[in-house]
Amino acid sequence: MKKKLLVTITLLTVALMMLAAFTGCDSAETDAEPSSAAPAVTETTTITLGVPTAPPTLPILHMMEEKMLGENVKIDLDVWNAPEQLIAMVQDQKHDMFAFPLTVVAKLSNSGMDVRLMNVNTWGVTYFMTTDPDFKTWSDLKGKTVYVPLQSSPPDALTQYFLNEAGLKVGKDVEIVYASTAEVSQLLASGKAEYATLIEPQVTAAMSQNSNVRRALSFEEEWKRVTNTDTMIPNAGFGTTQSFINEHPELVEQFQTAYAESVQWVLDNPAEAAQLAEKYLSMKAAVVEKAIPNMGLTFKSAEDAKSELDTFYQLLNDFNAKMIGGKLPDDAMYYHG
Numbered sequence: 001m002k003k004k005l006l007v008t009i010t011l012l013t014v015a016l017m018m019l020a021a022f023t024g025c026d027s028a029e030t031d032a033e034p035s036s037a038a039p040a041v042t043e044t045t046t047i048t049l050g051v052p053t054a055p056p057t058l059p060i061l062h063m064m065e066e067k068m069l070g071e072n073v074k075i076d077l078d079v080w081n082a083p084e085q086l087i088a089m090v091q092d093q094k095h096d097m098f099a100f101p102l103t104v105v106a107k108l109s110n111s112g113m114d115v116r117l118m119n120v121n122t123w124g125v126t127y128f129m130t131t132d133p134d135f136k137t138w139s140d141l142k143g144k145t146v147y148v149p150l151q152s153s154p155p156d157a158l159t160q161y162f163l164n165e166a167g168l169k170v171g172k173d174v175e176i177v178y179a180s181t182a183e184v185s186q187l188l189a190s191g192k193a194e195y196a197t198l199i200e201p202q203v204t205a206a207m208s209q210n211s212n213v214r215r216a217l218s219f220e221e222e223w224k225r226v227t228n229t230d231t232m233i234p235n236a237g238f239g240t241t242q243s244f245i246n247e248h249p250e251l252v253e254q255f256q257t258a259y260a261e262s263v264q265w266v267l268d269n270p271a272e273a274a275q276l277a278e279k280y281l282s283m284k285a286a287v288v289e290k291a292i293p294n295m296g297l298t299f300k301s302a303e304d305a306k307s308e309l310d311t312f313y314q315l316l317n318d319f320n321a322k323m324i325g326g327k328l329p330d331d332a333m334y335y336h337g
Contacts, residue, residue, distance in 0.1 A: 045251070046074040047096040050089040053079060053281050054181070055122045055200060055295040056099040056236050058288075059262035061276040068258040069251065077280065081180050083152050090115060090241075097240045097255070101153040103323055105239055106313060109333040110325030114241045116335040118256060120305040121263060123232035124220035125296035126155045127203050129188055129196045131212040138166035138217075142173050147188070147196040149181040154235045155219070157316055157323045159197045162222055164319065188213055201283065201291030208287060220296075227311060234308050235296065245335065253337050260299040267297060302334045 047069075051057040057077070062068070064075045078095060080086040083104050089095045090108060098105075100117065108115045134140075141163065148156050156178075160170050168174050179187065185202035187193035189209035198206065206213045223233040238259065245252050266273040274289035302309070316323045 044072050044074055045248075046076055047251070048076045048078055048094065050078050050080050050086055050095045050098040052081065052086075052099055052181075053283055054099070054236070055125060055297055056238065057281065058266045058273050058277060058292075058295075058297070059121070059259050061280050062262040062265050062273065063258050064280070065276060068262065069254055073251070079281070081182075083150060096244050097238060099236060100239045101150065101236050102234055102309070102312065103152055103154050103157050103316070105237070105333065106329045107152070107323075107325035109329045110327055114243055115239055115333065116242055116245060117237055117239045117302045117333055118252070118335040118337070119259065119302055120234045120237040120300050120309065121259070121297060122236040123234055123296040123298050124218070124223075125199050125235055125294070126158065126219040126233075127198060127200075127215045128159075128217035128219070129198050129203065129206065129213055130216045131188070131191060131194050131210070131214075133212075135195070135216050138162050138168065141166075141195060142168055144195055145175045145177055145193075147177050147179060147184045147193045149179060149184045149198065149202075151178045152323065154233070154312075155197050155199060157320075158219055158223070158233070160323075161315070161319050162219075162226070165226055200295045201288050203294070204291035205284070205287045208290075227315065229311070231308050231311060232296070232298070234305060234312050237302065237305075240335070252335070256301065256337060263297050263299040266292060301337070303336060306334070 049060060051060065060075065060077070067073075069075070078089065080089060083101060086098060086100070086104060087108065090098060090113060098115075100115075102117075102120070105115055105117050146159065148159055150156060156176075159176070163170060163174055170176050181199060181202050184193065184196050184198055185206045188196045188198065189206045191210065191212075203215065207215075220233060224230060238255075240252060270289045270292040271285075273292060274283075274285040277283040277288045278285040313324055313328050317328050321327060
């Protein structure tokens with residue numbers, strides 16, 4: 001009996017030792033080589049863009065639809081309807097990129113705000129509209145009221161410049177009334193406004209609702225006349241902050257490339273681009289499609305557009321420096337990617 005018990009205890013001891021040895025081996029192997037079955041950890045980056053319902057936003061919609069920044073990058077849109085709303089977005093530090101009217105980005109930069117202009121994507125795009133069949137030129141506006149959208153934007157600044165160049169003083173010879181782009185378009189279409197500065201696609205919208213509304217003057221042609229050049233008017237571009245560039249340098253470069261490709265896609269596919277405008281921004285697809293050829297969409301990096309930007313800012317600085325923040329913007333405003 002004692003002999004049987006001793007054998008049993010001995011076998012049990014050996015078994016336990018072998019189990020411990022195998023367990024130790026497994027543990028060592030686990031510590032040395034983590035299991036390849038462990039799920040990969042992926043982070044989703046969300047970038048929030050401050051945008052208007054205007055030409056600069058259309059390429060963004062294509063980027064969103066095609067996930068051009070990658071599966072793990074989500075784009076959120078926050079729509080602004082006036083420069084004051086855009087400025088608030090820059091100040092709240094909750095937004096990452098912005099569609100900037102070029103006068104506004106200069107003002108912000110000159111005030112010391114952390115903004116960087118990445119590209120210029122919208123050129124011209126502005127027209128002087130009227131229902132007056134006898135209107136021919138700026139000097140005809142003496143004693144009239146002109147409706148203008150987006151106070152302090154390039155359309156506003158250039159309206160005042162062209163009026164001044166024609167010898168008319170705002171507030172004395174001509175009254176300017178400000179409203180949102182949509183409101184100006186509706187006032188013109190309803191016949192409540194006789195003269196207005198307007199941008200696409202609201203130009204096309206007003207003309208489609210009232211056959212008496214016409215494009216009387218192209219700001220592009222007026223620009224060429226007063227500057228005696230064949231250059232385009234830079235109007236708007238996308239920008240960000242140096243803080244965001246420092247945190248996401250590769251994403252900013254990727255954005256530039258994807259945006260340039262998407263500008264061309266919008267021009268090549270107006271019907272599809274218009275459908276995206278209706279899907280994401282509730283804009284009427286038929287109007288947007290018809291307006292796209294007149295939207296002035298052309299991509300240039302801010303560095304490549306420097307010559308046109310210098311001409312634009314110098315003209316406004318000489319006319320009324322307050323429109324761009326009191327002085328010419330310095331090189332720190334430009335993204336060098």
